[in-house]
Amino acid sequence: MIGNYPLHLMILVLLWGYIYTGWSLMGRLGMVSFGHGAFMGIGAYTVVMLWNHFGLSPWLGAPAALALTAAVALVIAYPCFRFKIVGHYFALVTLALSEVTRLVITAMRDVTGGSLGATPNGALTEGRSVAIGALQFSDKWVWLAIIFAFWLLGLWVWRLVDRGMGRLALQAISEDEEAAASIGIHVTRAKLQVTLVSALMTCTGGILYAQYQLYVNPDTVSGIAISLQMVFGVIAGGMFVMLGPTVGAAFTLLLAEGLRLAFGNKYPALDTTIYGAMLVLFIIFMPKGILGALLDLVRRPRRAS
Amino acid sequence: MxxxxxxxxxxxxxxxxxxxxxxxxxxxxxxxxxxxxxxxxxxxxxxxxxxxxxxxxxxxxxxxxxxxxxxxxxxxxxIGRTYQIPRPFKKLSLLENVALAAFYGANSRLSREKAFELAKDSLKLVGLQETKVEGLGASALKKLELARALATQxxxxxxxxxxxxxxxxxxxxxxxxxxxxxxxxxxxxxxxxxxxxxxxxxxxxxxxxxxxxxxxxxxxxxxxxxxxxxxxxxxxxxxx
CATH class of the missing domain: 3.40.50.300 (P-loop containing nucleotide triphosphate hydrolases)
Structure with a gap:
């Protein structure tokens, strides 16, 4: 029987793997977003706030969160794509988005609890281990099953995008938007489509995170730190292969847990600092990430023979 | 007119x-x-x-x-166009360059398979082999421009x-x-x-x-x- 802690780690790896997979749909096609912390935060907070303040079930809160995420994604992404804000400039715009989201959550402290975070009102009273309406389960195995299903769904979406002509179109767009338009590709629409899919996946990730942890905090579901963690995780794992983001999730989680065990909470922001430094190293020395580099190693001898 | x-x-x-x-x-x-x-x-x-x-x-x-x-x-x-200085999509194969044009071009109801078929026709018309874009000479790149434009029908x-x-x-x-x-x-x-x-x-x-x-x-x-x-x-x- 697996203990609670390894089970918890497995759940988190799959959950972050799902979110990273969503991020890499954009990242691998030339849209490096530092704004996914915003989508995760909107997902987590919308559902918890609607539940706590209006008693609205997460089953209804989730569609609301998805709608809000879609609206925010469109409002930010449409002007970016329409006016050809790409590369570093796109990264900067999205960076602002995740930080603004964190600040808004923090500032609305009467509603959100500010930087102290918030806990969804408990529905698991007196020995109940399952509250389907409130989307609360005390049994980690239930969560493992739910999140495993979402992780599989994420991989399926990844594969769908990977095999479609849309992926080639977005690759063409990432190289030369004007030439792509000249052969009939609606550049803005193609980018918006994949952005929406990516943002909505991240939003559901945020919802699941909040319901699983039963705690939300602006710093752990939104802001620059969490966005950087996503970028780092995906690049470390490898964003060009299907399981790369999941490997990245395992890597970042083990790194974070290792640091926590070694240093406790002595050095706040130590993990973020290390992510930043390692990100640079990965981009220079292992641009295909851990899984990408491993696959290259495995394939190379075969090709030579 | x-x-x-x-x-x-x-x-x-x-x-x-x-x-x-x-x-x-x-x-x-x-x-x-x-x-x-x-x-x-x-x-x-x-x-x-x-x-x-x-x-x-x-x-x-x-x-x-x-x-x-x-x-x-x-x-x-x-209306299809070519560029004076060729602008191929270098991360895609030659065939993918042209198939993309067929798929998204004037007849956008094409299936993926049909698009690749059309792309092969266009490449044949301009006399190009299916290879990588990297390493193509000036003349071949011009042909690729033509093939891609033609593939949009x-x-x-x-x-x-x-x-x-x-x-x-x-x-x-x-x-x-x-x-x-x-x-x-x-x-x-x-x-x-x-x-x-x-x-x-x-x-x-x-x-x-x-x-x-x-x-x-x-x-x-x-x-x-x-x-x-x-x-x-x-x-x-x-x-x-």
Whole structure:
């Protein structure tokens, strides 16, 4: 029987793997977003706030969160794509988005609890281990099953995008938007489509995170730190292969847990600092990430023979 | 009229690159759009293709206004273009470059398989093998431009200075290829070029631009005798 802690780690790896997979749909096609912390935060907070303040079930809160995420994604992404804000400039715009989201959550402290975070009102009273309406389960195995299903769904979406002509179109767009338009590709629409899919996946990730942890905090579901963690995780794992983001999730989680065990909470922001430094190293020395580099190693001898 | 350009004008700041340019293209013809460097050929071309928006004037294609439409809609309307300096998608294979054009081009109801089939046809028409884009020479890249534009299934092909950077044998080959494309695909062609010699052999009519203004148009033999055209080209090797 697996203990609670390894089970918890497995759940988190799959959950972050799902979110990273969503991020890499954009990242691998030339849209490096530092704004996914915003989508995760909107997902987590919308559902918890609607539940706590209006008693609205997460089953209804989730569609609301998805709608809000879609609206925010469109409002930010449409002007970016329409006016050809790409590369570093796109990264900067999205960076602002995740930080603004964190600040808004923090500032609305009467509603959100500010930087102290918030806990969804408990529905698991007196020995109940399952509250389907409130989307609360005390049994980690239930969560493992739910999140495993979402992780599989994420991989399926990844594969769908990977095999479609849309992926080639977005690759063409990432190289030369004007030439792509000249052969009939609606550049803005193609980018918006994949952005929406990516943002909505991240939003559901945020919802699941909040319901699983039963705690939300602006710093752990939104802001620059969490966005950087996503970028780092995906690049470390490898964003060009299907399981790369999941490997990245395992890597970042083990790194974070290792640091926590070694240093406790002595050095706040130590993990973020290390992510930043390692990100640079990965981009220079292992641009295909851990899984990408491993696959290259495995394939190379075969090709030579 | 198949393509009717009337009073087309484009300014960049205080500079008028194209001024009141009007000409027509009949279905099935090859029209040469010529003029020395900086005469406004490429700007005119980009205005028709939707890469630039005109300040005034209109571009009517088979009865519909296409002037000012975004490039992808011009492509859907049935106008394909090549670039003077080839702009292949280097991360994609040659076949993928062309298949993408077939998939998203004028006939956007194609299946993925059909798009790849069409792409192979286009590559065959221009005489290219399916390889990587990396390492292709100037001549092959020009052919790729043509194949990609043709794969969008255009009724009108805008070919931008397709001979720059080629030697004489390659130029002749490229000129013959445009003639063959018209013969086999029934595509009407506007060929933008500053080298007149090879072009004169293949085109039905010429429009000559200088400083953004049409200074002559007509049959190649007549245009070549036109005093204004001779003056513009005098002292250049453009007749070579």
């Amino acid at each position: 198949f393509l009717q350009v009337s009073k087309l004008t484009k300014r960049f700041g205080g500079f008028t690159a194209v001024s009141d340019v009007s000409f027509e293209v009949a279905e099935g013809e090859i029209l040469g759009l010529i003029g020395p460097n900086g005469s406004g050929k490429s700007t005119t071309f980009n205005l028709i293709a939707g890469a630039l928006k005109p300040d005034a004037g209109s571009v009517r294609f088979r009865g519909d206004e296409v002037g000012g439409l975004p490039a992808y809609r011009v492509a859907h309307a049935g 255009p009724k009108l092909l805008l070919a931008d200075e397709s001979l720059g950077g080629l030697d004489h044998a390659e130029m002749d080959g490229a000129a013959d290829m445009l003639a063959r494309i018209r013969a086999e695909r029934g595509v009407t062609i506007v060929w933008v070029e500053h080298i007149m010699g090879v072009l004169m052999r293949v085109v039905d009519r010429c429009v000559v631009l200088d400083h953004g203004v049409v200074i002559a148009q007509g049959k190649p033999a007549d245009v070549a005798k036109d005093a204004k055209v001779i003056e513009v080209y005098l002292g250049t090797d453009a007749f070579a």
